[in-house]
Amino acid sequence: MQSIYERIESLIKMRGMTKKSFCEQLGISTGNLGDWKRGKSTPGTHKLIEIASFFDVSLDWLILGKDQERFHLKENTGTYAWEEGDDGDVPLSEKEKEFIREYIEFTRYRKKQSNGE
Known part of the structure; x- marks a missing residue:
């Protein structure tokens, strides 16, 4: 390690x-x-x-040293994980990964706004 x-x-x-x-x-x-x-x-x-x-x-x-390509989304019902390759044989493109990153950041922003932060 x-x-x-x-x-x-x-x-x-x-x-x-x-x-x-x-x-x-x-x-x-x-x-x-x-x-x-x-x-x-x-x-x-x-x-x-x-x-x-x-x-x-x-x-x-x-x-x-944890893998950078792993994202965790937490909701009241549980934790969802995404890793490159989870979608079968076709990996996500860099553009698709960036879209997901932006969406996660946007979701965090909206959550803060709704909580009055």
Whole structure:
């Protein structure tokens, strides 16, 4: 199982960045990055959120390594899960996945509005 640092390192490589430029852009000292690598410390909550946003990945994936392609919808009657491939032999296109993501966000927004938040 990958550590948080290993997932961050893979994101840096995938983006084609150097660790130094990553640190500069996110205001992280190279010493802190080294501590993360050695397991002496881990990024704080605010920094994890910033890193997840920077690389456009979920916090679940960044922290726990959970699959980003899984969504859970909770209702009073139960939990519904969707995973890529659940619809048979034909996977969803990126455009369809994005539509689902937008719909989930819209639903959350409407729920907040109806609750007076």
